[in-house]
Amino acid sequence: MSVKGAQTQSAPLRSWDWKAWRIAVRLNGTIRPAGTDALGVVMRFSGWRVLREGLSGNRGWGPHWRDPDPKAEYDAVIIGGGGHGLATAYYLAKDHGMTNIAVLERGYLGGGNVGRNTTIVRANYYLPGNSEFYSHSLKLWEGLEQDLNYNAMMSQRGILNVFHNDAQRDAAVRRANAIINQGDDAEILTRAQLRDMVPQLNYDGNRFPIQGALLQRRAGTARHDAVAWGFARAADLRGVDLIQNCEVTGIRTEGGRVTGVETGRGTIRAKTVAMAAAGRSSQVAALAGLTLPIESYVLQAFVTEGLKPIIDHVITFAEGHLYISQSDKGGLVFGSYLDLYASYAARGNLPMVEHTMEACMAMMPAIGKAKLLRGWGGIMDMTPDGSPIIDRTPIEGLYLNAGWCYGGFKATPASGQCYAHLIATGRPHDAAAGFRLDRFETGRGLMDEEATGAQHNLH
Amino acid sequence: MRITCPLCGERDRREFTYRGAALDAPAADDGAEAWHSHVHLRQNPAGPLEEWWHHQQGCGSWIRVRRDTVSHVMLASALAKPEDADGGSA
Numbered sequence: 001m002s003v004k005g006a007q008t009q010s011a012p013l014r015s016w017d018w019k020a021w022r023i024a025v026r027l028n029g030t031i032r033p034a035g036t037d038a039l040g041v042v043m044r045f046s047g048w049r050v051l052r053e054g055l056s057g058n059r060g061w062g063p064h065w066r067d068p069d070p071k072a073e074y075d076a077v078i079i080g081g082g083g084h085g086l087a088t089a090y091y092l093a094k095d096h097g098m099t100n101i102a103v104l105e106r107g108y109l110g111g112g113n114v115g116r117n118t119t120i121v122r123a124n125y126y127l128p129g130n131s132e133f134y135s136h137s138l139k140l141w142e143g144l145e146q147d148l149n150y151n152a153m154m155s156q157r158g159i160l161n162v163f164h165n166d167a168q169r170d171a172a173v174r175r176a177n178a179i180i181n182q183g184d185d186a187e188i189l190t191r192a193q194l195r196d197m198v199p200q201l202n203y204d205g206n207r208f209p210i211q212g213a214l215l216q217r218r219a220g221t222a223r224h225d226a227v228a229w230g231f232a233r234a235a236d237l238r239g240v241d242l243i244q245n246c247e248v249t250g251i252r253t254e255g256g257r258v259t260g261v262e263t264g265r266g267t268i269r270a271k272t273v274a275m276a277a278a279g280r281s282s283q284v285a286a287l288a289g290l291t292l293p294i295e296s297y298v299l300q301a302f303v304t305e306g307l308k309p310i311i312d313h314v315i316t317f318a319e320g321h322l323y324i325s326q327s328d329k330g331g332l333v334f335g336s337y338l339d340l341y342a343s344y345a346a347r348g349n350l351p352m353v354e355h356t357m358e359a360c361m362a363m364m365p366a367i368g369k370a371k372l373l374r375g376w377g378g379i380m381d382m383t384p385d386g387s388p389i390i391d392r393t394p395i396e397g398l399y400l401n402a403g404w405c406y407g408g409f410k411a412t413p414a415s416g417q418c419y420a421h422l423i424a425t426g427r428p429h430d431a432a433a434g435f436r437l438d439r440f441e442t443g444r445g446l447m448d449e450e451a452t453g454a455q456h457n458l459h
Numbered sequence: 460m461r462i463t464c465p466l467c468g469e470r471d472r473r474e475f476t477y478r479g480a481a482l483d484a485p486a487a488d489d490g491a492e493a494w495h496s497h498v499h500l501r502q503n504p505a506g507p508l509e510e511w512w513h514h515q516q517g518c519g520s521w522i523r524v525r526r527d528t529v530s531h532v533m534l535a536s537a538l539a540k541p542e543d544a545d546g547g548s549a
Contacts, residue, residue: 282501282502282503283505291496291502292503293499293500293501294503295479295480295501295503296503296505296528342528343528343531345529345531349472349531351472384498440495440498441495454499456479456499456501457477457478457479
């Protein structure tokens with residue numbers, strides 16, 4: 001494993017970046033490399049390029065990444081081609097110069113939870129461990145599109161967490177202070193200020209009158225698929241092999257250290273194997289004989305038909321729980337609680353559908369006539385304290401990134417960067433030092449944001 | 460998803476409260492490692508799972524259900540036995 005020391009910041013790729021050009025040509029031989037034009041020059045996305053392609057019949061767009069066959073050996077393989085796995089590959093290449101790596105994906109890139117969430121990006125956690133991590137992640141989000149040269153439709157439209165009573169206001173103030181202390185933005189809006197900003201909510205409902213909100217202006221949404229695609233393209237351009245339809249069926253170990261993986265496309269040797277398969281973490285870890293502190297639950301999400309602009313922010317409702325935003329296509333995207341039982345079905349059950357719709361009607365009766373287009377479920381890696389794990393495992397060379405509960409999307413860039421840091425340097429990144437696997441055994445450093453206790457089935 | 464109560468038959472999921480995987484509890488003096496494993500670690504199968512449900516808004520029974528976590532199909536259901544009272548999920 002080549003390690004170039006601690007994390008370094010390098011400039012994003014430029015159109016005449018000869019290093020990337022050489023990688024692209026080397027990996028693709030005489031065939032026009034993915035992401036390059038007929039002259040082999042890396043194609044950057046730009047307004048100029050959209051104009052040029054528009055005027056020339058859009059014939060110049062190529063695949064965004066190669067589709068290579070797996071090699072017999074890599075310095076590192078990442079199991080899972082979702083947001084976190086792709087981000088890990090990208091930061092391994094960018095920050096640590098590790099390019100002889102592969103991402104192994106059972107299905108297609110971005111086909112799991114990164115494409116099944118409600119696209120919300122925020123940094124309004126408050127316990128030590130989570131607080132600095134999500135703060136770091138939001139900063140990465142803010143520069144992500146420039147860094148990746150990819151339009152992830154990052155929209156810092158602000159998140160409003162409304163509250164209904166004194167106790168919730170106290171909790172919101174406490175959280176706001178914690179967010180400000182971590183260096184991020186938070187404001188408490190009075191009922192009048194909120195009403196001025198978002199007049200269409202049900203302020204005077206008998207059961208859940210709205211008394212104000214916690215606002216984080218830098219929070220917002222990002223196009224979830226494009227985040228996966230952007231990381232995939234950027235990793236591919238730096239030489240990472242993204243291998244799809246390649247299910248890992250075994251993890252090989254020898255004398256307590258990892259030596260490679262068995263896959264549907266043959267054995268791949270690697271001294272470093274990094275799991276990033278949230279949703280299926282327990283099954284992947286079981287291949288190495290590990291039992292994780294994780295139960296899998298389903299979380300549903302919903303989208304309506306396209307509507308004229310009606311919700312400018314991400315808004316959350318405190319009673320009954322609801323988070324809702326409006327996509328650029330006009331659909332209202334929203335969700336509520338987990339279906340609270342173990343499940344790997346990528347669909348939920350009707351009681352939570354009903355509950356979610358009731359929460360919509362309680363918060364904003366005006367959207368009651370909107371037609372629901374789709375509902376789906378994502379499989380959540382639920383840990384006992386509701387917080388994630390980025391750590392080594394008892395097997396040398398085998399790393400674990402898991403347990404993202406219902407909060408994995410906003411974590412994507414920081415998860416990738418911190419995981420890459422751990423893999424390349426052997427030391428946890430400062431922002432993710434709290435995400436230890438042993439915290440459940442020792443009881444030290446539990447991050448139970450909801451204060452329900454560090455037990456399964458409570459988050 | 461409907462859940463079969465041995466006393467009441469197939470009933471709406473809303474009538475039940477979920478407790479989690481049905482596990483044998485260690486003895487009180489079994490040590491921290493055994494209790495850590497019991498409280499935190501899970502096989503978490505994608506497939507048949509033995510679990511506890513409480514027919515809270517029905518007959519009040521504790522029910523041991525065998526359910527497929529991928530398809531949500533109920534495979535078996537039985538009333539909890541008196542000796543299960545010490546062996547429920549922590």
